Amino acid sequence: MLTGCWDKVEIDRKVFVSTIAVDVAEDVDKDRELKEMSTEEIPAERGVRKIKVLYAYPDLSQFSAEKGTIEGEGLLEMDTYSMDGAMADATIKGSEDIYLEHTRLLIFSRDLLQYKETFKEVLDYLKRQPKLNRRMYVIMSEGPPKEFSKAKIPKGRQIQSHINGILENAKRNSAINPLTLNDLLINLASDGNGVLPIMKVDKDTKEITIGGTAVIKDYELKGSINEIETVDLQILKGKAKGGNKVIYYEGHPIDYEIDGVLRKLKVEYDEKLKVDINLEIEGRLEGAYLGGEKLDEDKLKEITEGFNESISSQCEKVSEVIQKEMSVDTLGIGDYIEKFKPSIWKKVKEEWEDIFKEAEINVKVKTNIRRIGAIT
Numbered sequence: 117m118l119t120g121c122w123d124k125v126e127i128d129r130k131v132f133v134s135t136i137a138v139d140v141a142e143d144v145d146k147d148r149e150l151k152e153m154s155t156e157e158i159p160a161e162r163g164v165r166k167i168k169v170l171y172a173y174p175d176l177s178q179f180s181a182e183k184g185t186i187e188g189e190g191l192l193e194m195d196t197y198s199m200d201g202a203m204a205d206a207t208i209k210g211s212e213d214i215y216l217e218h219t220r221l222l223i224f225s226r227d228l229l230q231y232k233e234t235f236k237e238v239l240d241y242l243k244r245q246p247k248l249n250r251r252m253y254v255i256m257s258e259g260p261p262k263e264f265s266k267a268k269i270p271k272g273r274q275i276q277s278h279i280n281g282i283l284e285n286a287k288r289n290s291a292i293n294p295l296t297l298n299d300l301l302i303n304l305a306s307d308g309n310g311v312l313p314i315m316k317v318d319k320d321t322k323e324i325t326i327g328g329t330a331v332i333k334d335y336e337l338k339g340s341i342n343e344i345e346t347v348d349l350q351i352l353k354g355k356a357k358g359g360n361k362v363i364y365y366e367g368h369p370i371d372y373e374i375d376g377v378l379r380k381l382k383v384e385y386d387e388k389l390k391v392d393i394n395l396e397i398e399g400r401l402e403g404a405y406l407g408g409e410k411l412d413e414d415k416l417k418e419i420t421e422g423f424n425e426s427i428s429s430q431c432e433k434v435s436e437v438i439q440k441e442m443s444v445d446t447l448g449i450g451d452y453i454e455k456f457k458p459s460i461w462k463k464v465k466e467e468w469e470d471i472f473k474e475a476e477i478n479v480k481v482k483t484n485i486r487r488i489g490a491i492t
Contacts, residue, residue: 137261169202354379
């Protein structure tokens with residue numbers, strides 16, 4: 117009580133990192149040379165540069181009581197050998213204390229996900245760093261993360277707050293699957309497989325767009341699916357809480373807004389795995405041309421059957437891409453069998469990847485149209 121503020125640090129002497137971005141550097145593909153380094157050699161003295169780490173933070177020097185908002189943003193960029201090395205370099209470069217507790221966004225470049233061992237080193241740091249916020253969002257960038265700092269964003273906002281705002285708004289839009297650092301680490305811990313939302317910069321407008329999903333297999337980028345396929349993937353997983361589907365009826369587009377999905381799996385195994393994915397979808401018609409003021413029962417039944425066939429067909433196509441081309445069980449079928457069908461899991465777990473790839477997967481959809489809009 118008598119010592120006072122013995123550890124006080126002025127706010128303008130602090131750097132509150134809001135975004136961490138990781139990209140590859142010039143030595144990332146020199147694995148053989150780096151493995152030959154002796155334990156006595158120091159990577160920093162040898163000038164090893166495996167990764168580029170970018171710390172973005174709000175520029176507090178631009179803040180005042182009159183403005184009320186912080187418009188400026190500062191950047192610290194390091195070419196170094198590890199994430200710990202980046203933090204050490206950042207401390208040397210600036211006179212401020214660096215705080216990671218307020219970080220809200222983590223960006224991995226597409227190039228980083230091409231290098232398995234380097235990506236695993238970055239993940240190991242993220243697991244062991246107690247000061248990092250595990251609830252921060254994680255995203256993959258199509259280009260170098262630094263280029264996104266030059267993108268067009270709303271005035272008075274930083275990159276982190278703008279991207280986080282898009283991800284927050286996407287909770288009702290299944291074309292984007294927001295993912296936290298904690299979720300990513302849990303997914304990768306079991307088998308090295310996971311997914312990430314994709315961030316791009318529009319070539320014409322220079323605006324940031326987010327959509328689609330990057331698929332990671334054994335800690336490497338296996339491929340990606342677009343925004344429409346991402347909605348179908350979320351439906352297949354039973355996690356879609358939004359999204360839009362369209363069919364043409366009598367020459368006119370009819371939109372179906374998804375409110376939720378109930379998924380039930382039926383699994384059988386007799387020399388070959390057979391999986392029935394039964395989906396019951398709740399939703400409503402939006403902005404549809406219905407050909408009159410009142411929608412009769414027969415017409416509603418035809419529209420419902422149309423959505424059943426359309427959604428089932430689209431989901432089966434995405435399932436085939438995930439299963440045959442990428443061979444990554446992002447549908448959670450293996451987890452379901454392990455939890456609820458242990459007798460089957462004992463037979464398939466040793467060769468699960470091959471068995472999943474050759475499995476027969478059928479998708480059955482039941483669409484429920486709960487509302488058709490107001491009639492004047």
